Amino acid sequence: MPYVFIKDVVADIGVEIKANSLTNLFSDIVRSFYSILAQRSTASAKVKSLRVKIKAGSLEELVFKFFDELIFIKDTKGLISQSLAQCEVVVNKKAKDKYCLDVELNCIKAENIVSRVDIKAVSLHRFSVKQTQNGYKAVIVFDI
Numbered sequence: 001m002p003y004v005f006i007k008d009v010v011a012d013i014g015v016e017i018k019a020n021s022l023t024n025l026f027s028d029i030v031r032s033f034y035s036i037l038a039q040r041s042t043a044s045a046k047v048k049s050l051r052v053k054i055k056a057g058s059l060e061e062l063v064f065k066f067f068d069e070l071i072f073i074k075d076t077k078g079l080i081s082q083s084l085a086q087c088e089v090v091v092n093k094k095a096k097d098k099y100c101l102d103v104e105l106n107c108i109k110a111e112n113i114v115s116r117v118d119i120k121a122v123s124l125h126r127f128s129v130k131q132t133q134n135g136y137k138a139v140i141v142f143d144i
Contacts, residue, residue, distance in 0.1 A: 002017060002018060002019060002024070002028040002031075012123060012125075012141050012142055012143055012144055013036055013117065013119075013141070013142045013144055014126065014139065014140065014141040014142070015032045015036070015139075015140050015142075016137070016138070016139050017029060017032060017136075017137070017138040017139075017140070018132075018134070018135065018136070018137050019135050019136050020134060020135035020136075021135060021136075022089040022091075022136065023087045023088075023089065024135070025063075025135070025136045025138065026066065026084060026087050026089065026101065026103060027083070027084045027087060029063065029066060029067065029070075029138070030070070030081045030082070030083055030084055030105065031082075031083065032140075033067070033070050033081060033119070034080060034081060034082050034083075036116065036117060036119060036142065037074070037080055037113065037115065037116060037117065037118070037119060038080060038113040038114065038115065038116060039113075039114040039115070039116050046108065046109075046112075047082070047106045047107065047108060048079060048106075048107050048108070048109075049085060049104055049105070049106065049107070050073065050077075050079060050081075050104070050105045050107050051102070051103070051104050051105075052066075052069055052073075052101070052102075052103050052104075052105060053100070053101065053102050053103075054066055054069060054100070054101045055097035055099070055100050055101075056097060056098070056099045056101075057096065057097060057098055057099070058098065058099065059099055059129050059131070059136075060127070060128065060129045061099075062089075062099040062101055063129045063138055063140075064122055064127065066101060066103075067122040067140065068121075068122060071119055071120075071121065071122070073105075073107070074110060074119070078109055078110045078111065079107035079108070079109060079110065080107060080108055080109075080110050080113055081105040081106070081107050082105075082106050082107065082108055083105075083106045084103055084104065084105060084106065085104040085105070085106050086102075086103065086104040087101075087102075087103045087104075088101070088102045088103075089101050089102075090102075117144045118144060119142045119143070119144055120142075120143045120144060121142070121143045122140060122141075122142060122143075123140075123141040123142065123143050125141050126139050126141050127139065127140060127141065
């Protein structure tokens with residue numbers, strides 16, 4: 001499993017994601033986000049495509065902004081991201097915004113899931129995103 005739930009988080013939900021590429025990191029971010037929110041989707045769930053573009057000065061900032069955007073989409077549009085249809089991460093170390101993310105999300109309406117819990121926000125508590133020898137590792141705690 002590319003992500004595991006962190007057991008020693010009190011009153012919140014934590015997840016640790018390990019991925020061998022940035023594309024897989026963002027794919028696993030969406031899958032972990034969905035697995036926290038939804039027990040399952042209903043049979044009538046239709047997939048809607050949604051494009052998101054984010055720029056950031058660091059990889060940590062990019063991941064934080066991406067989670068923030070997933071929560072914003074959930075809260076304002078009533079859409080839950082299930083998976084990625086497309087993902088491109090451009091890294092330009094000389095630019096002000098060193099990281100640019102362009103993703104196409106596969107979303108379903110929140111009314112078409114059997115809900116587990118509601119994610120309110122991403123916490124800075126224990127938040128980290130690092131490049132490792134084998135790829136990338138992210139630790140994220142959500143306020144629920």
